[in-house]
Amino acid sequence: MRSVLRDERILLAGTLVLCVVPFVFGNYWTGLLTQALIFAGVAMGLDILVGFTGMPSLGHAAFFGLSGYGAAIGIQRYDLNPWLAALTGILFSIALAVLFAPLAVRMRGLAFLTIMLAFGQVCWGIATRGGDFTGGENGLPGIPRPSLGLGWWDLKTTDGFYYFTLVCTVLVSFVLVRIARSAFGASLLGIRENETRMMTMGYHVAARRAAAFSIAAGAGAIFGVLSAFFNGYVGPGTLDWRLSAQFLLSVVIGGAGSLWGPFVAGGGLHIVKTYITGQTQYWPMVLGALYVFAVVVLPGGIASLITLARNRRNRSSGPATGSTTAVSSK
Amino acid sequence: MSATPVALTVQKLTVRFGGIVALSDVDLTVAKGSRYGILGPNGSGKTTLFNSISGLNTPASGTIALHGTDVTNRPARARAKMGLARTFQITSLFPSLTVRGNVAMATRMADGVAGSWWKPADLQISANDDAGAMLEQLRIGHLANRTVRSLGYGEQRQLEIAMALATRPSVLLLDEPTAGLSNAETVALTELVRTFPKELTVLIIEHDLGVIFELTDQLTVLQNGVMIASGPSAQIREDPIVKEVYLGR
Amino acid sequence: MKRFLTLFLALSFAFTGLGVAVAQDATPEASGPIKIGVLNPTTGSFAVFGEQVNAGIQLYFDSIGNEVAGIPIELVFADTAGDPQQALDQARRLVGEEDVDMLMGIINSAVVPPLAEFAATEEIPLVFSVGGAQVATGPDRSPYVFRTALANGQQDRVLGWYTAEILGKQSAATFAWDFIVGEERVGGFADTFTAAGGEIVSEQKPPLGTTDYGPFIGQVDPTSIDVAYAFFSGPGALAFAQQMADFGLTPNVGLVASDYFTAGILEEMGETALGLVQAGGYTSSIDTPENAAYLEAFAASGQDRLPGTYDYEGYLSAMVVADAIERAGGIGDEQAFLDALAAADITTPSGQFTFDESGQAVRTIFVTEVTEGDGGPVQSIVETVDGVGQSWAAAG
Numbered sequence: 001m002r003s004v005l006r007d008e009r010i011l012l013a014g015t016l017v018l019c020v021v022p023f024v025f026g027n028y029w030t031g032l033l034t035q036a037l038i039f040a041g042v043a044m045g046l047d048i049l050v051g052f053t054g055m056p057s058l059g060h061a062a063f064f065g066l067s068g069y070g071a072a073i074g075i076q077r078y079d080l081n082p083w084l085a086a087l088t089g090i091l092f093s094i095a096l097a098v099l100f101a102p103l104a105v106r107m108r109g110l111a112f113l114t115i116m117l118a119f120g121q122v123c124w125g126i127a128t129r130g131g132d133f134t135g136g137e138n139g140l141p142g143i144p145r146p147s148l149g150l151g152w153w154d155l156k157t158t159d160g161f162y163y164f165t166l167v168c169t170v171l172v173s174f175v176l177v178r179i180a181r182s183a184f185g186a187s188l189l190g191i192r193e194n195e196t197r198m199m200t201m202g203y204h205v206a207a208r209r210a211a212a213f214s215i216a217a218g219a220g221a222i223f224g225v226l227s228a229f230f231n232g233y234v235g236p237g238t239l240d241w242r243l244s245a246q247f248l249l250s251v252v253i254g255g256a257g258s259l260w261g262p263f264v265a266g267g268g269l270h271i272v273k274t275y276i277t278g279q280t281q282y283w284p285m286v287l288g289a290l291y292v293f294a295v296v297v298l299p300g301g302i303a304s305l306i307t308l309a310r311n312r313r314n315r316s317s318g319p320a321t322g323s324t325t326a327v328s329s330k
Numbered sequence: 331m332s333a334t335p336v337a338l339t340v341q342k343l344t345v346r347f348g349g350i351v352a353l354s355d356v357d358l359t360v361a362k363g364s365r366y367g368i369l370g371p372n373g374s375g376k377t378t379l380f381n382s383i384s385g386l387n388t389p390a391s392g393t394i395a396l397h398g399t400d401v402t403n404r405p406a407r408a409r410a411k412m413g414l415a416r417t418f419q420i421t422s423l424f425p426s427l428t429v430r431g432n433v434a435m436a437t438r439m440a441d442g443v444a445g446s447w448w449k450p451a452d453l454q455i456s457a458n459d460d461a462g463a464m465l466e467q468l469r470i471g472h473l474a475n476r477t478v479r480s481l482g483y484g485e486q487r488q489l490e491i492a493m494a495l496a497t498r499p500s501v502l503l504l505d506e507p508t509a510g511l512s513n514a515e516t517v518a519l520t521e522l523v524r525t526f527p528k529e530l531t532v533l534i535i536e537h538d539l540g541v542i543f544e545l546t547d548q549l550t551v552l553q554n555g556v557m558i559a560s561g562p563s564a565q566i567r568e569d570p571i572v573k574e575v576y577l578g579r
Numbered sequence: 580m581k582r583f584l585t586l587f588l589a590l591s592f593a594f595t596g597l598g599v600a601v602a603q604d605a606t607p608e609a610s611g612p613i614k615i616g617v618l619n620p621t622t623g624s625f626a627v628f629g630e631q632v633n634a635g636i637q638l639y640f641d642s643i644g645n646e647v648a649g650i651p652i653e654l655v656f657a658d659t660a661g662d663p664q665q666a667l668d669q670a671r672r673l674v675g676e677e678d679v680d681m682l683m684g685i686i687n688s689a690v691v692p693p694l695a696e697f698a699a700t701e702e703i704p705l706v707f708s709v710g711g712a713q714v715a716t717g718p719d720r721s722p723y724v725f726r727t728a729l730a731n732g733q734q735d736r737v738l739g740w741y742t743a744e745i746l747g748k749q750s751a752a753t754f755a756w757d758f759i760v761g762e763e764r765v766g767g768f769a770d771t772f773t774a775a776g777g778e779i780v781s782e783q784k785p786p787l788g789t790t791d792y793g794p795f796i797g798q799v800d801p802t803s804i805d806v807a808y809a810f811f812s813g814p815g816a817l818a819f820a821q822q823m824a825d826f827g828l829t830p831n832v833g834l835v836a837s838d839y840f841t842a843g844i845l846e847e848m849g850e851t852a853l854g855l856v857q858a859g860g861y862t863s864s865i866d867t868p869e870n871a872a873y874l875e876a877f878a879a880s881g882q883d884r885l886p887g888t889y890d891y892e893g894y895l896s897a898m899v900v901a902d903a904i905e906r907a908g909g910i911g912d913e914q915a916f917l918d919a920l921a922a923a924d925i926t927t928p929s930g931q932f933t934f935d936e937s938g939q940a941v942r943t944i945f946v947t948e949v950t951e952g953d954g955g956p957v958q959s960i961v962e963t964v965d966g967v968g969q970s971w972a973a974a975g
Contacts, residue, residue: 184444
């Protein structure tokens with residue numbers, strides 16, 4: 001039983017819960033959740049590419065970082081209004097994705113993973129070697145947050161920026177959910193499962209892969225700008241392949257193709273990592289073990305917990321409908 | 331030859347894979363509404379021919395025309411949009427999707443809503459209804475909510491055909507539709523093909539001679555990528571060469 | 580669908596409970612200890628340096644009984660892994676959750692700008708124990724930011740002057756890893772070297788971490804230069820020295836270097852190390868009572884080696900911080916503490932220590948030369964220059 005409004009309900013419930021955070025928690029948790037929401041949104045967007053279309057990317061941080069760079073450079077080098085700079089950064093990142101997509105989507109599997117890794121490293125290299133323009137290894141500190149022009153909603157405060165991030169997250173995840181559930185989203189699943197069949201049914205597989213690529217990049221770009229404003233800083237680290245790996249890992253641990261799974265994992269991993277790092281100097285081992293544990297115990301990711309719970313309930317309350325076993329056809 | 335419109339023309343088609351010649355100078359003229367059989371031993375180039383017609387490989391030379399339009403250099407999706415559909419010898423479905431989801435992938439394309447990116451696919455009522463109707467027509471309506479992975483082989487073969495039909499093709503290529511089916515299932519499938527609309531052009535690769543002589547009116551026999559006979563089925567049946575290379579196998 | 584709502588509500592209650600617990604935990608006591616957040620990489624490629632700086636900071640506070648101005652000092656360590664994002668996350672945790680009064684540490688240059696930005700916006704005092712990126716104490720420096728370590732190139736300014744003026748070298752080639760630290764350090768050297776009449780004939784920039792310098796050394800005509808400047812560390816430094824020797828350029832015909840040719844590397848170099856000139860902010864051969872006391876404390880902490888730059892910089896930064904806390908009578912009055920820091924004037928194991936108006940340390944620079952010692956090569960101080968700031972130039 002899958003209600004048409006399932007995702008809307010999740011979204012609404014999640015939003016309500018997240019709305020109370022600043023009232024209950026201190027500034028620290030609100031700030032931590034801001035960064036967590038940012039990573040959650042990137043992971044959710046990446047799921048469109050990885051989970052739906054079956055294209056695992058190790059260069060996704062490039063779109064995340066470049067939009068931040070675009071915004072920072074717009075503000076610091078061209079005196080752009082921060083909103084205009086943010087838009088410029090996002091459009092720059094998306095434009096790059098659209099331009100690179102025709103080449104990237106010709107690759108499959110490991111080749112795609114590798115070319116995206118290379119793409120990310122080229123962006124990293126350009127940022128690092130960009131001299132004063134990109135700030136080189138220093139990156140660009142001192143990015144001012146924009147103003148909404150509302151006295152009661154100041155983005156310079158932790159709570160104010162948290163709510164702004166929350167609004168963006170809700171909007172982006174709503175759009176992503178709708179896209180995923182649409183005929184277009186279904187066609188991405190088809191491409192993942194059987195590209196040849198899709199072609200012989202009249203689908204423009206390359207164009208749809210490119211669109212998925214650009215949508216994922218677009219989500220990354222929006223949250224990249226938010227991250228730049230939140231931290232007041234962009235640096236080469238925001239383009240680093242290790243960040244790309246973290247995003248990809250979030251999708252896998254969350255459950256590729258489930259959208260909410262990667263969202264929870266993207267934010268959750270950040271919180272868990274920040275927490276464990278503060279507890280033990282052996283945090284890389286603890287985190288690594290946790291990742292392995294998650295993948296071994298839940299090969300379908302966090303999202304499969306829900307399926308498991310549903311199946312268990314179904315089993316105890318009557319004949320199963322969700323996971324019927326194969327019936328031979330005699 | 332006659333006034334009957336031609337659905338598909340293949341001329342001097344040659345396909346090479348590296349140094350191997352998979353097809354050599356193959357010619358086909360398939361009249362609209364005909365039932366056209368392709369016969370030949372394993373490795374004779376039958377599936378390669380279907381791949382060429384549907385645009386999944388690049389011929390070294392020759393031309394392919396669909397409804398009088400040269401499509402040799404058009405991609406598979408363009409040929410599909412011109413009314414070409416096919417099934418695969420090795421079942422080619424979307425294993426993790428439901429049966430209805432599989433067929434809807436085709437009906438959404440036929441309904442022109444496959445590009446919709448905002449409206450939930452579940453709410454594409456007419457495409458979903460069409461998918462349901464297609465499943466009913468193939469008598470697999472009861473399987474609609476099952477995932478393909480959980481289907482039996484025979485059911486998957488039926489779905490394979492349902493998906494091809496659901497795109498509402500004018501030319502349908504069936505690649506060994508009865509492969510692996512039981513006798514009863516083969517009979518049912520033969521019956522199904524009989525019910526296809528008269529104006530639908532059907533090309534069929536088949537090993538089961540009973541099926542092929544029952545269903546087809548025209549036949550082409552391939553061996554090692556070369557056409558060794560072509561003509562009305564009844565005639566081919568009596569052809570001594572064909573008897574030797576194929577029937578007497 | 581109810582299940583999801585239930586799940587979310589359950590989660591929100593769980594978080595609420597946690598939040599209350601956290602909030603109660605973090606309630607500051609009226610006269611609690613001074614909490615200092617120490618942010619250094621203890622994993623990743625900078626881990627060795629991070630551990631040494633951590634130990635140096637701990638060593639100094641231990642030596643004064645972990646108490647300043649009658650207030651106990653509590654150190655809270657966190658790992659940056661050398662990664663800017665993680666450094667920011669941990670800085671937020673230290674400030675927001677651990678409720679620290681100030682931050683120190685850092686190490687690698689990449690983390691310097693974001694942390695400086697963080698200190699400025701969060702208005703939390705930050706002392707860079709190590710981390711040379713010049714920008715932190717440049718024109719846009721925040722009043723919350725200080726650096727007790729040398730800014731990139733600060734010591735090289737003395738080296739450039741010394742090479743031209745005292746050693747009388749006229750033309751130099753520079754070899755430095757191609758990243759910001761190399762660039763800033765070569766810049767310092769070139770600045771004073773050319774000001775004293777020298778000429779930089781060639782600037783070679785091998786990629787960071789490379790150990791094969793043949794292609795780069797080969798581009799320089801050895802007869803056209805009378806000195807080479809090198810900025811490399813670890814195995815790279817050793818490989819460079821050996822490959823230079825293969826090309827006939829041993830230190831005694833002119834090799835000056837950043838202060839990363841440590842005792843261990845010099846030992847490996849053996850005879851070929853003789854004559855190598857370096858400049859730095861600390862060397863264990865400084866002959867003062869303060870340094871003798873430091874060496875003793877270092878040895879007493881269980882170390883069977885002599886302290887190096889990172890051991891000392893940690894120790895020094897703690898010393899400067901403790902001194903400012905002492906004079907400000909605590910850290911509760913933040914402005915008084917920042918003012919006290921700015922007014923530092925301390926006799927340290929490495930000489931007199933003050934800050935310039937940008938929060939950058941003004942320190943003594945020691946020029947050393949490798950000479951024959953009893954058990955192998957030793958670094959002897961050949962020149963001491965006091966009061967070196969980040970834009971130092973030779974008088975006259």
